[in-house]
Amino acid sequence: MGLNNVSLREQNIVLIGFMGAGKTTIGKAVARKLYRDFIDIDEEIEKQFNMPTSQIFQVFGEKTFREKEKEIIQDFCKNQRLKIISLGGGAFLQEEIKETCLANSIVFYLSLSWESWKERISMIIDNRPVLQGKNYEEMKELFEKRQPIYEEHHSKVTTDNQNVEEIADYIVSSLKTAWDIYEPNR
Ligand SMILES: Nc1ncnc2c1ncn2[C@@H]1O[C@H](COP(=O)(O)OP(=O)(O)O)[C@@H](O)[C@H]1O
Ligand SMILES: O=C(O)C1=C[C@@H](OP(=O)(O)O)[C@@H](O)[C@H](O)C1
Numbered sequence: 381m382g383l384n385n386v387s388l389r390e391q392n393i394v395l396i397g398f399m400g401a402g403k404t405t406i407g408k409a410v411a412r413k414l415y416r417d418f419i420d421i422d423e424e425i426e427k428q429f430n431m432p433t434s435q436i437f438q439v440f441g442e443k444t445f446r447e448k449e450k451e452i453i454q455d456f457c458k459n460q461r462l463k464i465i466s467l468g469g470g471a472f473l474q475e476e477i478k479e480t481c482l483a484n485s486i487v488f489y490l491s492l493s494w495e496s497w498k499e500r501i502s503m504i505i506d507n508r509p510v511l512q513g514k515n516y517e518e519m520k521e522l523f524e525k526r527q528p529i530y531e532e533h534h535s536k537v538t539t540d541n542q543n544v545e546e547i548a549d550y551i552v553s554s555l556k557t558a559w560d561i562y563e564p565n566r
């Protein structure tokens with residue numbers, strides 16, 4: 381059963397965007413501000429395999445990681461409500477994930493310019509297997525190639541030069557506005 385008949389206020393909030401855009405960090409802050417549970421899909425995958433993502437890629441390969449990613453996202457999106465869910469940056473490459481998330485939840489795209497993103501490379505490179513072995517130009521190519529897949533969303537937040545609190549506050553206030561407009565008096 382899908383959740384498309386669930387009230388807007390109870391729908392899960394899903395964060396999408398490129399690796400390092402801040403989905404995990406900002407998702408946690410949004411969950412705290414709304415008194416909701418936070419789910420990080422990478423963390424759920426890691427719990428199931430009992431190893432970090434880089435090791436899952438090494439031992440089982442990316443295909444297995446992607447299958448588990450799809451299974452877990454579909455399960456949360458179809459069977460849970462009131463959650464704040466941060467996806468991994470590659471999840472929306474799978475059409476079925478994209479469709480399920482858009483149909484059952486409110487999808488926020490955290491967008492970050494290449495100029496800002498490249499400042500984060502050193503912070504994220506060690507545990508992002510998809511970036512490993514890539515030079516600067518190849519990372520830029522991947523960054524640009526992936527931008528269009530995030531363009532299907534319900535709301536876009538440009539995060540350049542904003543701190544975590546500011547971005548989370550913006551998301552919360554934008555949600556509250558939507559809830560009040562579309563579901564007043566609840
Ligand atoms: N708005 C922000 N300003 C500065 N650093 C940030 C911001 N959002 C996230 N970060 C940092 O960027 C890195 C990647 O964040 P993370 O939440 O893991 O991104 P994602 O889940 O999208 O890969 C972390 O080191 C985090 O502390
Ligand atoms: O973009 C990707 O293909 C990936 C992004 C990662 O998540 P973050 O976007 O949270 O870094 C994680 O799912 C995995 O390393 C693959």
Ligand SMILES: [Mg+2]
Nearest residue numbers: 403404467468
């Ligand atoms: Mg993350």
